Amino acid sequence: MxxxxxxxxxxxxxxxxxxxxxxxxxxxxxxxxxxxxxxxxxxxxxxxxxxxxxxxxxxxxxxxxxxxxxxxxxxxxxxxxxxxxxxxxxxxxxxxxxxxxxxxxxxxxxxxxxxxxxxxxxxxxxxxxxxxxxxxxxxxxxKITLARPDAGLVSVQTHNAFELLLERCNKLPPFSAAIAHPCDESSLKVAIAAKAQGMMQPILVGPRNKIITIAEQYNLDITGLRIEDVPHSHAAANRAVELVTSGEALILMKGSLHTDELMSAVVKSSLRTERRISHVFIMDVPTYHKTLLVTDAAINIYPDLQDKLDICQNAIDLAHTLGIPKPKVAVLSAVETINPKILSTLEAASLCKMSDRGQITGAILDGPLALDNAISYESARIKKIESSVAGDADILLVPDLEAGNILAKQLTFMSNADAAGIVLGARVPIILTSRADNERTKLASCAIACIMADARTK
CATH class of the missing domain: 3.10.129.10 (Hotdog Thioesterase)
Known part of the structure; x- marks a missing residue:
């Protein structure tokens, strides 16, 4: 006082x-x-x-x-x-x-x-x-003597992690990107913005007349953008995947079609690898001291241990590409101790041992950790958790899609975080954007895909 x-x-x-x-x-x-x-x-x-x-x-x-x-x-x-x-x-x-x-x-x-x-x-x-x-x-x-009055806790929340990603792209050439069914204002705007930033050469894959009508309706200039004319969203997904598999495009991006429609075309194609396909949210959280990766909150609903091995390695490889040489991975559960009745605690312990044995490489793993232990030094100290990951995690590996999706949206809508997203485990980066995303996060997703494409070409 x-x-x-x-x-x-x-x-x-x-x-x-x-x-x-x-x-x-x-x-x-x-x-x-x-x-x-x-x-x-x-x-x-x-x-x-x-x-x-x-x-x-x-x-x-x-x-x-x-x-x-x-x-x-x-x-x-x-x-x-x-x-x-x-x-x-x-x-x-x-x-x-x-x-x-x-x-x-x-x-x-x-x-x-x-x-x-x-x-x-x-x-x-x-x-x-x-x-x-x-x-x-x-x-x-x-004479007055008193305890200093409480003026309230004030913080300044700023976002700069994504600006750094965009700056990295300034040094890269534009990469061709096939955008599947960009038939709404949001999809066309991000394509135009990414081209204006010099990041991408978008290929619009969808019904030509519909794309032109949307552009005219919202006064969007798509002059000079290549349009691949196909009749509907299903055909757009297949044709966009074909452009990527043939090498005409190095990035695949979701437009105004359902995620499972695009991913179904990906899974059936040669874009698949031996890795499980997974999704990572790259989150700029103003109240956390560094960029935070959350996986998987969009694709794998109830991943088993083998799935989680791939999900974890995918996220680690992305962290390396983004410039984090030895990311710290917190394998999350509801508690920080192993409980045979909670499957995620057993899988967390197994993943950590798999890391010790070289089955997962390039990172430091610890788990199970509850969310508070993973991101708060003070919480870990109070609970006497000795860990280099606790309070300093780069990657949060969630138990299942429900937990991850709730966590990512809570950070976005209650903690004012920005969340870019990318799909990993395929032969090319895949961008999944949401209509609820702001332009900054959409461009950040594009920037991450470009950085990945550049790393793959090298």
Missing amino acids: ITLQNRCFDEIEIGDCARIQHTLSIRDIQLFATVAGDFNPTHLEAAFANQAGFSGATAPGMWLGAQISGILGSQLPGPGTVYVGQNLQFHSAAILGDTLDISVTVREKHPEEHIISFDCLCLNQHGQTIMSGVAKVVAPTK
Whole structure:
């Protein structure tokens, strides 16, 4: 518990000083922008700030003013202080990463009204003056000591993992992608966006007239996009698979047809390998410290032990492709101990031993782990779980599709996560998107497929 104690007007002398030191972070700027509605790109985007002549993103002037208010309200004079006014001048910019020394010094006292004037000053780590000015307050006359009030827990949730994937694709050539039955606004938009990003050369596989009608209805420019004219969605699935098996396309993508319709065409083709086909959600969870892979939440309903071996290895191989050299795999169950009545705990233990024996390679496995143990160091510590995976998992291997689907959607709709998706275990990457996905996650799915296609060609 943090205690606040004020200093009354009569206790304060000319020259008394209070200060804070603070290193300016992007979270400071983002939080202020959210609260104040100040979305000036000079503060939020380094590239824009550089064009404006600064050497990085800058703090809003009123953020600095708010720090003065914080010192006056919490330290000197402290609780009971009433602001009268302030006059601040800004001499230079506070740049992201600067360590700032912000102080208030008593300048004048006016006993008749209990008003105190403070000199305000902000210096950076080089001693350069960033801000100066004067603030006036009515100082308290009664002593106050109290526990610091709870202002609520505030966090800034940002997404940047997918932007990094898109940046990787900037260095790659565009890959041809067969899109099966892109006969709705969502499917056509992502095809156009992926082409505009330079990631893909889409091949639209479906009824030509229907595709053109949808494009005209939603004012979408499909000029220059190749259309493979087929009569219906079933034919579109088969023809898209043919384009991939022949090598005309290196990526397969689902349009506005059912997943099982596309996957049925895949399973019947030479795209199958000795591996079990599985799905991975690549999740950018703002409340977790790194990208999280969840598998399988879309294809295998009740996978057995052999299925889970393939599902696990597929996810590990994807993690390697994405730049995670030794991913940590948490094999999930409802509990973290082996219980013969809970099959998933027995399979988790078996998978870990299979990893020890080299049947699963390229990762560190631990399980069974409950979800809290897998993603929370504190939970693992309390339960005395000694594990390098606990609290730091890269991959969550779920017991079955129901558990995985509920987990992925809970993270998306209750934890504000972004979820890209990819199908693994076939000879080419397969993109499954949902109409509920935003454009950012759809493009991220395309980016992952391109990165995989590039790795396969090499």
